Amino acid sequence: MQQILIIGAGLIGAALAYRLAQAGAGVTVVEAQAQPAAQASGHSFGWINASYYLTPAHHRLRVAGIQAHHRLARDLGADLWDWQGCLWVEDAATLDQMAADLSHLAYDMQVLTQPQIAALAPALAHPPPRALYFAQEGAVDPAALTRALLAKAQAVGAKVLLNTPVLGLIQRGDTVCGVRIAGQEIAADQVIVAAGTGAAALLADVGLHLPMLHRPGVILATQTVPHRLAPILALNGQELRQDRQGRFWMPVAPHHQSDPAQTLPPDPQASVDAALAALNALFHGPPTLRAAKWAAAYRPVPGDGLPAIGPVAPGLWLAVLHSGVTLGPLVADVLTAEVLGAPAAPDLSPFRPARFWS
Numbered sequence: 001m002q003q004i005l006i007i008g009a010g011l012i013g014a015a016l017a018y019r020l021a022q023a024g025a026g027v028t029v030v031e032a033q034a035q036p037a038a039q040a041s042g043h044s045f046g047w048i049n050a051s052y053y054l055t056p057a058h059h060r061l062r063v064a065g066i067q068a069h070h071r072l073a074r075d076l077g078a079d080l081w082d083w084q085g086c087l088w089v090e091d092a093a094t095l096d097q098m099a100a101d102l103s104h105l106a107y108d109m110q111v112l113t114q115p116q117i118a119a120l121a122p123a124l125a126h127p128p129p130r131a132l133y134f135a136q137e138g139a140v141d142p143a144a145l146t147r148a149l150l151a152k153a154q155a156v157g158a159k160v161l162l163n164t165p166v167l168g169l170i171q172r173g174d175t176v177c178g179v180r181i182a183g184q185e186i187a188a189d190q191v192i193v194a195a196g197t198g199a200a201a202l203l204a205d206v207g208l209h210l211p212m213l214h215r216p217g218v219i220l221a222t223q224t225v226p227h228r229l230a231p232i233l234a235l236n237g238q239e240l241r242q243d244r245q246g247r248f249w250m251p252v253a254p255h256h257q258s259d260p261a262q263t264l265p266p267d268p269q270a271s272v273d274a275a276l277a278a279l280n281a282l283f284h285g286p287p288t289l290r291a292a293k294w295a296a297a298y299r300p301v302p303g304d305g306l307p308a309i310g311p312v313a314p315g316l317w318l319a320v321l322h323s324g325v326t327l328g329p330l331v332a333d334v335l336t337a338e339v340l341g342a343p344a345a346p347d348l349s350p351f352r353p354a355r356f357w358s
Protein backbone atom coordinates (compact mmCIF):
# COMPACT_ATOMS: atom_id res chain seq x y z
CA MET A 1 0.00 0.00 0.00
CA GLN A 2 1.39 3.38 -1.00
CA GLN A 3 1.64 5.89 1.84
CA ILE A 4 0.53 9.34 0.68
CA LEU A 5 0.91 12.46 2.81
CA ILE A 6 -1.17 15.51 1.92
CA ILE A 7 -0.22 18.92 3.27
CA GLY A 8 -3.37 21.01 3.67
CA ALA A 9 -6.94 20.22 4.76
CA GLY A 10 -8.75 22.67 2.53
CA LEU A 11 -11.11 21.58 -0.20
CA ILE A 12 -8.38 20.31 -2.53
CA GLY A 13 -6.53 18.40 0.18
CA ALA A 14 -9.77 16.90 1.47
CA ALA A 15 -10.90 15.82 -2.00
CA LEU A 16 -7.50 14.23 -2.63
CA ALA A 17 -7.63 12.44 0.71
CA TYR A 18 -11.02 10.96 -0.10
CA ARG A 19 -10.17 9.81 -3.62
CA LEU A 20 -6.76 8.39 -2.64
CA ALA A 21 -8.11 6.53 0.40
CA GLN A 22 -11.03 5.29 -1.68
CA ALA A 23 -8.47 3.93 -4.19
CA GLY A 24 -6.72 1.96 -1.45
CA ALA A 25 -3.78 4.21 -0.57
CA GLY A 26 -2.70 4.90 2.98
CA VAL A 27 -3.44 8.59 3.48
CA THR A 28 -2.37 11.10 6.11
CA VAL A 29 -3.52 14.72 5.93
CA VAL A 30 -1.49 17.29 7.87
CA GLU A 31 -3.07 20.69 8.50
CA ALA A 32 -1.44 23.64 10.27
CA GLN A 33 -4.73 25.14 11.49
CA ALA A 34 -6.95 23.83 14.26
CA GLN A 35 -9.86 23.34 11.84
CA PRO A 36 -10.11 22.18 8.21
CA ALA A 37 -10.98 24.77 5.55
CA ALA A 38 -9.61 27.49 7.82
CA GLN A 39 -8.07 29.57 5.04
CA ALA A 40 -9.29 30.21 1.48
CA SER A 41 -11.67 27.21 1.37
CA GLY A 42 -13.57 28.52 4.37
CA HIS A 43 -13.84 32.07 3.04
CA SER A 44 -14.90 31.47 -0.53
CA PHE A 45 -17.88 32.65 -2.55
CA GLY A 46 -18.52 29.03 -3.57
CA TRP A 47 -19.41 29.57 -7.25
CA ILE A 48 -18.87 26.55 -9.54
CA ASN A 49 -18.49 27.88 -13.05
CA ALA A 50 -16.70 27.90 -16.39
CA SER A 51 -17.92 31.31 -17.54
CA TYR A 52 -14.82 32.79 -15.92
CA TYR A 53 -11.64 31.56 -17.60
CA LEU A 54 -8.24 32.81 -18.76
CA THR A 55 -7.53 30.59 -21.78
CA PRO A 56 -9.52 28.07 -23.84
CA ALA A 57 -7.65 25.23 -22.09
CA HIS A 58 -8.54 26.77 -18.73
CA HIS A 59 -12.18 26.94 -19.81
CA ARG A 60 -12.18 23.26 -20.78
CA LEU A 61 -10.63 22.37 -17.43
CA ARG A 62 -13.37 24.28 -15.62
CA VAL A 63 -16.09 22.56 -17.67
CA ALA A 64 -14.55 19.25 -16.61
CA GLY A 65 -14.56 20.62 -13.05
CA ILE A 66 -18.34 21.07 -13.17
CA GLN A 67 -18.70 17.47 -14.35
CA ALA A 68 -16.45 16.29 -11.50
CA HIS A 69 -18.74 17.96 -8.97
CA HIS A 70 -21.66 15.92 -10.30
CA ARG A 71 -19.64 12.72 -9.99
CA LEU A 72 -18.73 13.63 -6.43
CA ALA A 73 -22.36 14.42 -5.62
CA ARG A 74 -23.28 10.86 -6.60
CA ASP A 75 -20.81 9.66 -3.94
CA LEU A 76 -21.61 12.12 -1.17
CA GLY A 77 -25.27 12.81 -1.86
CA ALA A 78 -26.50 15.91 -3.66
CA ASP A 79 -27.65 17.89 -0.62
CA LEU A 80 -24.49 20.03 -0.46
CA TRP A 81 -24.90 21.50 -3.95
CA ASP A 82 -27.28 24.06 -5.45
CA TRP A 83 -27.39 24.05 -9.27
CA GLN A 84 -29.35 27.28 -9.58
CA GLY A 85 -27.69 28.67 -12.70
CA CYS A 86 -26.11 32.08 -13.13
CA LEU A 87 -27.35 35.37 -14.58
CA TRP A 88 -24.42 37.29 -16.04
CA VAL A 89 -24.92 40.98 -16.81
CA GLU A 90 -22.54 43.52 -18.31
CA ASP A 91 -22.73 46.45 -20.72
CA ALA A 92 -23.94 45.60 -24.21
CA ALA A 93 -20.54 45.42 -25.90
CA THR A 94 -19.00 43.27 -23.15
CA LEU A 95 -22.03 40.97 -23.07
CA ASP A 96 -21.95 40.51 -26.86
CA GLN A 97 -18.24 39.67 -26.76
CA MET A 98 -18.73 37.23 -23.90
CA ALA A 99 -21.57 35.54 -25.77
CA ALA A 100 -19.45 35.24 -28.91
CA ASP A 101 -16.44 33.86 -27.01
CA LEU A 102 -18.46 31.27 -25.10
CA SER A 103 -20.39 30.29 -28.21
CA HIS A 104 -17.07 29.62 -29.94
CA LEU A 105 -16.15 27.39 -26.99
CA ALA A 106 -19.52 25.59 -27.25
CA TYR A 107 -20.48 26.54 -23.68
CA ASP A 108 -24.17 26.07 -22.97
CA MET A 109 -25.84 29.45 -22.49
CA GLN A 110 -28.93 31.49 -23.24
CA VAL A 111 -29.35 35.19 -23.96
CA LEU A 112 -32.32 36.37 -21.89
CA THR A 113 -34.48 39.40 -22.52
CA GLN A 114 -35.67 41.76 -19.80
CA PRO A 115 -39.03 39.99 -19.32
CA GLN A 116 -37.24 36.64 -19.04
CA ILE A 117 -34.84 38.09 -16.47
CA ALA A 118 -37.73 39.56 -14.48
CA ALA A 119 -39.45 36.16 -14.47
CA LEU A 120 -36.27 34.39 -13.27
CA ALA A 121 -35.40 37.02 -10.64
CA PRO A 122 -38.64 38.89 -9.86
CA ALA A 123 -37.26 40.63 -6.76
CA LEU A 124 -34.78 42.68 -8.82
CA ALA A 125 -35.80 46.33 -8.74
CA HIS A 126 -34.31 47.11 -12.15
CA PRO A 127 -33.98 44.06 -14.41
CA PRO A 128 -31.34 44.73 -17.06
CA PRO A 129 -32.32 44.71 -20.74
CA ARG A 130 -30.31 41.54 -21.44
CA ALA A 131 -28.32 38.90 -19.59
CA LEU A 132 -26.51 35.67 -20.29
CA TYR A 133 -27.81 32.66 -18.41
CA PHE A 134 -25.61 29.67 -17.62
CA ALA A 135 -28.02 26.98 -16.43
CA GLN A 136 -25.29 24.44 -15.59
CA GLU A 137 -23.51 26.62 -13.01
CA GLY A 138 -24.07 26.36 -9.30
CA ALA A 139 -22.64 26.79 -5.84
CA VAL A 140 -21.53 24.86 -2.79
CA ASP A 141 -20.48 25.72 0.73
CA PRO A 142 -16.76 24.86 0.41
CA ALA A 143 -16.22 24.47 4.15
CA ALA A 144 -19.16 22.05 4.46
CA LEU A 145 -17.93 20.10 1.43
CA THR A 146 -14.42 19.94 2.90
CA ARG A 147 -15.73 18.53 6.17
CA ALA A 148 -17.86 15.97 4.33
CA LEU A 149 -14.89 14.84 2.23
CA LEU A 150 -12.63 14.46 5.25
CA ALA A 151 -15.29 12.46 7.07
CA LYS A 152 -15.60 10.15 4.05
CA ALA A 153 -11.82 9.86 3.81
CA GLN A 154 -11.52 8.96 7.48
CA ALA A 155 -14.27 6.39 7.10
CA VAL A 156 -12.07 4.52 4.60
CA GLY A 157 -8.91 4.79 6.67
CA ALA A 158 -7.37 8.24 6.16
CA LYS A 159 -5.74 9.99 9.12
CA VAL A 160 -6.21 13.74 9.63
CA LEU A 161 -3.78 15.64 11.87
CA LEU A 162 -5.03 19.14 12.66
CA ASN A 163 -3.05 21.89 14.36
CA THR A 164 0.10 20.29 12.97
CA PRO A 165 2.31 22.68 10.97
CA VAL A 166 4.78 21.13 8.56
CA LEU A 167 8.25 22.41 9.43
CA GLY A 168 9.94 21.08 6.31
CA LEU A 169 10.15 18.36 3.68
CA ILE A 170 12.43 15.33 4.05
CA GLN A 171 14.65 14.45 1.11
CA ARG A 172 16.83 11.42 0.45
CA GLY A 173 18.95 12.40 -2.52
CA ASP A 174 16.55 13.97 -5.03
CA THR A 175 13.48 12.21 -3.65
CA VAL A 176 11.03 13.70 -1.17
CA CYS A 177 10.06 10.99 1.28
CA GLY A 178 8.17 12.68 4.10
CA VAL A 179 7.76 15.75 6.26
CA ARG A 180 9.04 17.13 9.53
CA ILE A 181 6.55 18.21 12.17
CA ALA A 182 7.18 19.23 15.77
CA GLY A 183 9.05 16.43 17.51
CA GLN A 184 8.96 13.85 14.75
CA GLU A 185 9.17 12.93 11.10
CA ILE A 186 6.41 11.32 9.05
CA ALA A 187 7.60 9.10 6.21
CA ALA A 188 5.66 8.81 2.96
CA ASP A 189 6.06 7.37 -0.51
CA GLN A 190 4.53 10.50 -2.01
CA VAL A 191 3.91 14.00 -0.62
CA ILE A 192 1.25 16.28 -2.12
CA VAL A 193 1.40 20.00 -1.32
CA ALA A 194 -2.17 21.34 -1.26
CA ALA A 195 -1.37 24.12 1.17
CA GLY A 196 -2.71 27.10 -0.78
CA THR A 197 -0.76 30.27 -0.08
CA GLY A 198 1.66 28.27 2.07
CA ALA A 199 2.84 26.19 -0.89
CA ALA A 200 5.66 28.52 -1.98
CA ALA A 201 7.44 28.33 1.37
CA LEU A 202 7.24 24.54 1.40
CA LEU A 203 8.68 24.24 -2.11
CA ALA A 204 11.44 26.68 -1.25
CA ASP A 205 12.56 24.11 1.33
CA VAL A 206 13.68 21.90 -1.56
CA GLY A 207 15.06 24.73 -3.70
CA LEU A 208 12.06 25.41 -5.93
CA HIS A 209 10.65 28.90 -6.45
CA LEU A 210 6.89 28.98 -7.00
CA PRO A 211 5.75 32.50 -7.93
CA MET A 212 2.46 33.40 -6.28
CA LEU A 213 0.25 36.44 -6.74
CA HIS A 214 -0.79 38.36 -3.63
CA ARG A 215 -4.60 38.29 -3.84
CA PRO A 216 -6.52 39.21 -0.70
CA GLY A 217 -10.30 39.40 -0.72
CA VAL A 218 -13.23 40.06 1.59
CA ILE A 219 -16.39 37.92 1.58
CA LEU A 220 -19.50 38.99 3.48
CA ALA A 221 -22.59 37.04 4.46
CA THR A 222 -25.89 38.62 5.48
CA GLN A 223 -28.41 37.56 8.06
CA THR A 224 -31.00 34.98 7.00
CA VAL A 225 -33.91 36.52 5.09
CA PRO A 226 -36.78 35.13 3.00
CA HIS A 227 -35.64 33.90 -0.40
CA ARG A 228 -35.45 36.64 -3.01
CA LEU A 229 -32.89 35.43 -5.54
CA ALA A 230 -32.80 32.00 -7.18
CA PRO A 231 -29.85 32.23 -9.61
CA ILE A 232 -26.33 33.35 -8.87
CA LEU A 233 -26.04 36.92 -10.07
CA ALA A 234 -22.93 38.42 -11.68
CA LEU A 235 -24.06 42.00 -12.25
CA ASN A 236 -21.50 44.35 -13.81
CA GLY A 237 -18.76 42.46 -12.04
CA GLN A 238 -20.51 42.19 -8.67
CA GLU A 239 -21.11 38.56 -7.69
CA LEU A 240 -24.01 37.63 -5.44
CA ARG A 241 -25.87 34.51 -4.37
CA GLN A 242 -28.44 33.51 -1.77
CA ASP A 243 -27.92 30.12 -0.13
CA ARG A 244 -30.60 27.65 0.90
CA GLN A 245 -30.62 29.06 4.47
CA GLY A 246 -31.51 32.49 3.05
CA ARG A 247 -28.13 34.18 3.58
CA PHE A 248 -26.69 36.36 0.83
CA TRP A 249 -23.00 35.85 0.04
CA MET A 250 -21.06 38.56 -1.73
CA PRO A 251 -17.39 39.37 -2.43
CA VAL A 252 -16.82 42.98 -1.45
CA ALA A 253 -14.60 43.73 -4.46
CA PRO A 254 -16.17 43.63 -7.94
CA HIS A 255 -14.80 41.12 -10.46
CA HIS A 256 -13.70 39.01 -7.50
CA GLN A 257 -12.45 36.10 -9.59
CA SER A 258 -9.99 38.30 -11.48
CA ASP A 259 -9.57 41.15 -8.96
CA PRO A 260 -5.90 42.26 -9.21
CA ALA A 261 -5.79 44.16 -5.89
CA GLN A 262 -2.72 43.24 -3.83
CA THR A 263 -3.87 44.75 -0.54
CA LEU A 264 -7.05 44.75 1.46
CA PRO A 265 -9.21 47.90 1.42
CA PRO A 266 -7.79 50.46 3.88
CA ASP A 267 -11.09 50.40 5.76
CA PRO A 268 -12.67 46.96 5.24
CA GLN A 269 -15.75 47.84 7.29
CA ALA A 270 -16.45 50.85 5.08
CA SER A 271 -16.12 48.61 2.01
CA VAL A 272 -18.52 46.10 3.54
CA ASP A 273 -21.02 48.88 4.30
CA ALA A 274 -20.78 50.16 0.71
CA ALA A 275 -21.28 46.66 -0.67
CA LEU A 276 -24.37 46.21 1.52
CA ALA A 277 -25.82 49.51 0.32
CA ALA A 278 -25.36 48.41 -3.28
CA LEU A 279 -26.88 45.03 -2.45
CA ASN A 280 -29.98 46.55 -0.86
CA ALA A 281 -30.48 48.81 -3.88
CA LEU A 282 -30.82 45.77 -6.14
CA PHE A 283 -34.14 44.59 -4.70
CA HIS A 284 -37.69 45.78 -4.23
CA GLY A 285 -38.46 46.94 -0.71
CA PRO A 286 -37.67 45.28 2.64
CA PRO A 287 -36.12 43.44 4.30
CA THR A 288 -32.95 45.50 4.59
CA LEU A 289 -29.93 43.26 4.45
CA ARG A 290 -27.33 43.47 7.22
CA ALA A 291 -23.93 41.81 7.48
CA ALA A 292 -23.98 38.81 9.78
CA LYS A 293 -20.25 38.30 9.26
CA TRP A 294 -17.40 39.14 6.96
CA ALA A 295 -13.91 37.77 6.63
CA ALA A 296 -10.72 38.44 4.74
CA ALA A 297 -8.65 35.68 3.18
CA TYR A 298 -5.90 35.28 0.60
CA ARG A 299 -6.63 33.38 -2.60
CA PRO A 300 -3.90 30.94 -3.68
CA VAL A 301 -3.09 32.14 -7.21
CA PRO A 302 0.08 30.96 -9.01
CA GLY A 303 2.10 33.67 -10.72
CA ASP A 304 0.44 33.44 -14.15
CA GLY A 305 -3.05 33.06 -12.71
CA LEU A 306 -3.42 29.47 -13.89
CA PRO A 307 -3.56 26.26 -11.83
CA ALA A 308 -0.35 24.47 -10.88
CA ILE A 309 -1.09 20.73 -10.78
CA GLY A 310 1.35 17.84 -10.99
CA PRO A 311 4.81 16.55 -10.08
CA VAL A 312 7.54 18.94 -8.97
CA ALA A 313 10.26 16.48 -7.88
CA PRO A 314 10.54 12.72 -7.30
CA GLY A 315 8.01 11.92 -4.59
CA LEU A 316 6.62 15.48 -4.50
CA TRP A 317 3.41 16.80 -6.08
CA LEU A 318 1.66 20.16 -6.14
CA ALA A 319 -1.99 21.18 -6.32
CA VAL A 320 -2.35 24.96 -5.94
CA LEU A 321 -4.96 26.94 -7.81
CA HIS A 322 -7.81 29.39 -7.91
CA SER A 323 -10.63 28.54 -8.10
CA GLY A 324 -10.28 25.51 -5.90
CA VAL A 325 -14.07 25.43 -5.54
CA THR A 326 -14.68 24.79 -9.23
CA LEU A 327 -11.64 22.59 -9.80
CA GLY A 328 -11.05 20.79 -6.49
CA PRO A 329 -12.99 17.57 -7.24
CA LEU A 330 -11.46 17.32 -10.74
CA VAL A 331 -7.94 17.84 -9.40
CA ALA A 332 -8.55 15.05 -6.91
CA ASP A 333 -9.73 12.69 -9.64
CA VAL A 334 -6.89 13.27 -12.09
CA LEU A 335 -4.08 13.63 -9.56
CA THR A 336 -5.15 10.53 -7.63
CA ALA A 337 -4.88 8.48 -10.81
CA GLU A 338 -1.48 9.92 -11.70
CA VAL A 339 0.01 9.63 -8.21
CA LEU A 340 -1.01 5.97 -8.16
CA GLY A 341 0.70 5.29 -11.49
CA ALA A 342 -1.74 6.08 -14.30
CA PRO A 343 -0.66 8.21 -17.27
CA ALA A 344 -1.12 11.94 -16.82
CA ALA A 345 -4.42 13.40 -18.03
CA PRO A 346 -3.74 15.26 -21.33
CA ASP A 347 -5.82 18.26 -20.21
CA LEU A 348 -3.27 18.95 -17.46
CA SER A 349 -0.36 19.70 -19.81
CA PRO A 350 -0.80 23.54 -19.78
CA PHE A 351 -1.01 23.55 -16.00
CA ARG A 352 2.10 21.66 -14.92
CA PRO A 353 4.17 23.38 -12.20
CA ALA A 354 7.37 22.75 -14.17
CA ARG A 355 6.52 25.72 -16.39
CA PHE A 356 7.80 27.96 -13.60
CA TRP A 357 11.30 26.51 -13.43
CA SER A 358 11.96 24.51 -16.61
